[in-house]
Amino acid sequence: MGIQRNGFSHLTASAAALLIVSAPLYLSRSAWSQTAPIKIIVPAPAGGVADVLTRLLGEQIRRSQGRTMVIENRPGATTVIGTEAVARATNDGTTLLVNAPPAFVIIPHLRRLNYDPLTSFEPVCNLVRFPTVIVVNSAAPYRTLADLISAARAKPDELTLASIGPASLTHIGFERLKRGANIKMIFVPYAGAAPAVNALLGNHVTSYFGNYADVSEQLKAGHLRALAVASRTRIDLLPDVLTVAESGYPDYDVEGWFGLFAPAKTPKETVSELAGWFTAAMQVPDVRTKLAGIGLYPIEMCGADFGAFIREQYEEYGRVIREVHFKVR
Numbered sequence: 086m087g088i089q090r091n092g093f094s095h096l097t098a099s100a101a102a103l104l105i106v107s108a109p110l111y112l113s114r115s116a117w118s119q120t121a122p123i124k125i126i127v128p129a130p131a132g133g134v135a136d137v138l139t140r141l142l143g144e145q146i147r148r149s150q151g152r153t154m155v156i157e158n159r160p161g162a163t164t165v166i167g168t169e170a171v172a173r174a175t176n177d178g179t180t181l182l183v184n185a186p187p188a189f190v191i192i193p194h195l196r197r198l199n200y201d202p203l204t205s206f207e208p209v210c211n212l213v214r215f216p217t218v219i220v221v222n223s224a225a226p227y228r229t230l231a232d233l234i235s236a237a238r239a240k241p242d243e244l245t246l247a248s249i250g251p252a253s254l255t256h257i258g259f260e261r262l263k264r265g266a267n268i269k270m271i272f273v274p275y276a277g278a279a280p281a282v283n284a285l286l287g288n289h290v291t292s293y294f295g296n297y298a299d300v301s302e303q304l305k306a307g308h309l310r311a312l313a314v315a316s317r318t319r320i321d322l323l324p325d326v327l328t329v330a331e332s333g334y335p336d337y338d339v340e341g342w343f344g345l346f347a348p349a350k351t352p353k354e355t356v357s358e359l360a361g362w363f364t365a366a367m368q369v370p371d372v373r374t375k376l377a378g379i380g381l382y383p384i385e386m387c388g389a390d391f392g393a394f395i396r397e398q399y400e401e402y403g404r405v406i407r408e409v410h411f412k413v414r
Contacts, residue, residue, distance in 0.1 A: 122153035125181045128167025128188070130277040131158045134298040134379065138213065138343055139183045141375060145366040160276065163252050164188045165198065172200035176348040178355035181209070185341050186254050190398040194406050195252055195413050202399060208391040209345040210360050212367065213381040216297045216316040217255055217339050218323070219246075220309045222285055225292075230313040230332045233292060237268040247281040247290040250274035251413045255294040257402065258315055258339035260409045265334045285309065296341060297322065297380035315339040322380055342384065344391060360387040 125143060129135045136158060143154035159167035168188040174180035189202040200206075219230060227233045237244045250256040251274045259272055273290050275281035278299035285293045286308060293300065293309075297320065303309040304323075314320055314328045317338040329337040345363055347356055366372060367383045376383065386394060405411075 121177075121179050122155055123179050123181060124155045124157055125183055126157050126159050126167045126171050127183050128159050128161070128164035130160045130279065133278050134215065134296050134381070135183055135185065135343055137298075137379065138376070138381060141372060142212070142363060142366045145369055145372055146362050149365065150362060163192060163250065165192060169199050171346065171348060172205040174348045176207075176351040178347060178351050178359060180348065181359070182206070182346040183212070183343055184346065185343055186398060186402070187252055189344075189395055190402040191254065191257060191406070192252050193399070194403045195411070203396060205349050206346040207349055207351045207356050208388070208395060209347055209356055210363050210387040211342055211344045211384045211391045211394060212363060213376060214340055214342045214384050215381050216314055216320045217258065217295060217341060218297050218300065218311050218326070219292060219294050219313045219315060219329070220285070220300050220304065220311050221292045222288055223308055223310045224288070225310070227292075227312060228310070230327070230329065233312055234266045234268055237266075237270050241269040242271060244291040245271045245273050246292045246294055247273045247275055247284050248294045249276070249278055249281060254339060254341050255315075257405060257409075257411060259294055260411050261337065261339075261405065262329065262334065264409050265337070282309075301379055320380065343381075344395075356388070 125139055127135050127139050136156070139156050143156055146152060147154050159170060161167070164184055165188055168182060168184055171180055171182035192198065193202050219233070221227050221233065227236065233244070246259055248255040248259065250272070256272060256274065263270060270291075273284070275284065278295050281290075281293055281295065282300060282303065284290045286303065292312070294315070300309055301322070304311055311323050311326045313332055314323060314326050315337070316328065317330060317340065319326065319328055345359070347359065364385045364387065367376070367385060373383065
């Protein structure tokens, strides 16, 4: 028995040293789990679908967990700037990333980066999937994708297609469509969805290829017309619009997702807790209704399953990039 002094056991020197060494770890985890603000970097402009998604989930987590959630938009270089920032961040769970496929499964095949998409992050959860669509101004003469393709064949290198890019998911999808349809159209990249859609509304470009969520309000208002759904299956929000595959290009599928990531070597307990918070937030009926309204469908694929999915996507898009001889100009 140790000697009792003022209600405490006398500690040996070695035990006391162990306690001192261990204390910062326990204090750090306690601070993270109770008080530290969490910053989520969105490497895209404010107002876009990634920003809306992150703010919606962040607000729900603030309400349910009492945590301060700071959303920071850090766009640039097709999301690479914000992604690199999180790869360099402290791995204590207080800096996270919400991002889409390009930074993980496309751009690494095209140029050297200051991060490795497969080792520089801890995949927390694949949050949502989102369909992509090809649309035109409602005043345009094109009613179907076949109409647009016929016009492109009749006028090589005259018609244009706007999208975010370069090296975005839809840019790759456009190159696949050009190759499959044997057409020549000009790709016009924009830094974000909003300026690209505005260009289409102003008749500065012929068409736009992007997320349904980015054009949903303009479609509902009748300012834009959907020609095709680029995802593998039709979407309930556009039940009468054919998919690209149904339009004569079998196996065509361009569907996006938004995932949540932490820096590599973030403690597994922290990653698991974060996954629980975000999946719970997406189960809230009001949140699910708002997500559905902008064409976002919860996936809730977390941890190792999400990591395996990223690796599969990385390999698949590498193959597609080689097949279409894709290069960023």
